Amino acid sequence: MFKQIIKIIWKQRRSNGWIFMELLMVAAVLWYIADMLWIDMRVYNQPTGYDTENCWRLKLYDLNSSVAGFVSEEERTTTETEDLIALMENIRRETEVENVCASFYSHPYSWGNSWSSLEPVEGDTATARTRSYQTRRVTPEFFDVFRVKDKHGNAITPQLPPGEPCYVISEDMEKHFFEGKEGKGQRVRNNLQGNSVLVAAVSTPIRASDYDISDPCFFDVMVGSRLELMVKGFNASSAEVCLRMKRAMTLEEMYLFLESMGERLTVNNIYVYGAYSIAQQREDIIRSYRNESRTKIALMGFMLVNVFFGIIGTFWLRTQHRRGEIGLRIAMGSTPGGISRFMNLESLSLLLLTLPFILLFVGNMAFLDIIESGRIPISWERILPVVFATYLLLGIIIWLGIRIPARKAASLPPAEALRHE
Structure with missing residues (x-):
């Protein structure tokens, strides 16, 4: 079936080319953001070497010479x-x-x-x-x-x-x-x-x-x-x-x-005039890091929502143009579930074809020292899990995005579908 899917993708390369470029750009940007988030989470979860729970720092001052008790x-x-x-x-x-x-x-x-x-x-x-x-x-x-x-x-x-x-x-x-x-x-x-x-x-x-x-x-x-x-x-x-x-x-x-x-x-002449929690000082210091992480997560979420609706729109239009093909498949004995699986596999195969280009992109980014390497060195142990997570996330979004138009296409009566052939 995979060989047949590749042939169909190639036959429809003009329309698939734009989808391929969209998936390639989205996968590259998502990988870059996911890589930064992965570094933050990996470093954050390492032991700091100390425990500041219930710890306080006292504020000290020197008595002024004009104050009683000096x-x-x-x-x-x-x-x-x-x-x-x-x-x-x-x-x-x-x-x-x-x-x-x-x-x-x-x-x-x-x-x-x-x-x-x-x-x-x-x-x-x-x-x-x-x-x-x-x-x-x-x-x-x-x-x-x-x-x-x-x-x-x-x-x-x-x-x-x-x-x-x-x-x-x-x-x-x-x-x-x-x-x-x-x-x-x-x-x-x-x-x-x-x-x-x-x-x-x-x-x-x-x-x-x-x-x-x-x-x-x-x-x-x-x-x-x-x-x-x-x-x-x-x-x-x-x-x-x-x-x-x-x-x-x-x-x-x-x-x-x-x-x-x-x-x-x-x-x-030394006296204590106040105190502050070191835990609170910690929160003040890492607040900017957390805000930056939240910004990255929000950007990734915004992109995923756009990808989701973009995929729904794209594949909805593709389904409308392929009514005749779907009708022929149903007339030849394909079930609605089989039609839905076929369309999902076709879309996921198109996503998978972007993988070599993404690996080339990642290698080029590492060679040019554009991605961060100070906190965690660049290695396959770092690159592969993030690439896998990126493609898994995109795969889920594509599956969800195709689910509605695929089910609608599969439920189309064969006579109605064949009328477009």
């Missing part, structure tokens, strides 16, 4: 670092708080943009010297607050040497530096600091947001003099003090909780 330098008995640690301890003692940490431009969805050059003491230093890596400066509690695990799924905090500055590198960096060897226990050198630092653990890959892929990065675990140096450089009020609550809270409940702490939220 402590001058002459009256101070503690350093800013000690004040920051004391503030965190005050918060940690609360029964509703699970844990508290501090970081500098490093908490999830903060868009921290701190980069440093890093190279392994023993490993491939040639590639390391050609690039910089994102640095996340955090206190040891950071891994508990955001539940960052090592690559084996274990807690990281117990693996850190107490009171000693160290690094935690991501699994991407381990592969980049040590080529199949264990990164834990190795030493790396930061060109800014000069001395080598212990790699205490290897975390899972870390992503900046739900729509970004992971890149090699490392955590600079701040304790002792290292934390003191960061506070001196950026001030304690610039620290990202984040906490994980034991239960979900609304913004109003969080502010009531802070009010209940009263003066414990002030240590010398």
Whole structure:
């Protein structure tokens, strides 16, 4: 039957040519949109490397010298670092708080943009010297607050040497530096600091947001003099003090909780004046990505609706012109169901003939680097599923679009159909 269908398509190539071109253009555009949506969904569903549920960031500020309670330098008995640690301890003692940490431009969805050059003491230093890596400066509690695990799924905090500055590198960096060897226990050198630092653990890959892929990065675990140096450089009020609550809270409940702490939220000149949910910050950051995805879905839906009505109109007209042929088939013994199946197979075969041209189009787009390749590399594992999904969707639309005119044509009395022959 397929051979017969091909002959009919070729005999009617003048009218079929326009339908073929329409299907070819629609398949190309739909594949392009579907490919972008597939990348977004694939990247979105990958683990981010952290958990921000019930996590909040506190807003810190310094008391003004004109405000009552301001402590001058002459009256101070503690350093800013000690004040920051004391503030965190005050918060940690609360029964509703699970844990508290501090970081500098490093908490999830903060868009921290701190980069440093890093190279392994023993490993491939040639590639390391050609690039910089994102640095996340955090206190040891950071891994508990955001539940960052090592690559084996274990807690990281117990693996850190107490009171000693160290690094935690991501699994991407381990592969980049040590080529199949264990990164834990190795030493790396930061060109800014000069001395080598212990790699205490290897975390899972870390992503900046739900729509970004992971890149090699490392955590600079701040304790002792290292934390003191960061506070001196950026001030304690610039620290990202984040906490994980034991239960979900609304913004109003969080502010009531802070009010209940009263003066414990002030240590010398540092005080907490508010908080915001990191989950809400996440929503604000990925909103533009989601809006873009919705636009792609709306565009695809609009195209599919137009294809649906276009196919109905096209095949309705074709059916009107082929009444004689349909009458002959019915007179020769074809059933209404057989007529309907034949017309569906003819249309789907016409769609299938566009496949080699679509594959050529996709290959050309990949060769010219027009389609995205940064987040997911171009491969047959990416191209074939999207092509299959595109043709499956078009096939369903064609089947639905032909169903009405095909059934109407099949129900035509043979005498009436033969009158047009």
